[in-house]
Amino acid sequence: MIIEKVIGNIAAMEKKAPHIERVYMESDALLKRIQRVTTDHGKEIGIRLKENRELLDGDILYMDERNMIVIQVLEDDIITICPTSIQQMGEIAHQLGNRHLPAQFEENEMLVQYDYLVEELLQQLDIPYKREKRKVKQAFRHIGHSHD
Structure with missing residues (x-):
């Protein structure tokens, strides 16, 4: 799966999917527009953002009616x-x-x-x-x- 845009941020979402997968990232990785990450469920994802923006804690990379993939920044x-x-x-x-x-x-x-x-x-x-x-x-x- 390749992610080209952020859907939104979980902090601003009223309706959340019943299941949330997390991508744990170091804070300096938020600056990279192109990278490969793995969710806490072992799913590999490519990130290639088209827009010039930094990733943020809580950004939603994928969402359907059953699942969300959300960035969680490490301390x-x-x-x-x-x-x-x-x-x-x-x-x-x-x-x-x-x-x-x-x-x-x-x-x-x-x-x-x-x-x-x-x-x-x-x-x-x-x-x-x-x-x-x-x-x-x-x-x-x-x-x-x-x-x-």
Whole structure:
């Protein structure tokens, strides 16, 4: 089976099929428009998206009256940064920007993929953080950079 478009997202569906198969993916695989995956029932699926979009947790790849195939993102090893002031937020944002590390924001938290150097920096700057396994809503997008 080759999937060329996402049908929708399970979070927005009112009527769900009685049976759901899951495709477990690392968050960075969400960025790939072409890939081969296997469901938790052993069904191999090719994904070749025609539209230029990233996959999301809960995206429905296939659906009929009896079955749905849904993407489920695995948890990432992340650092959740919880600055206590705008000054701390500015300091850590500047430091992470200099390192070209992608970050995501959820409410008052900044999320980055785990890196022991970032952990050491947070300890040096005395900025509250926690290391945890957590499902992120979208993949961390690495941004290219040059000093030309």
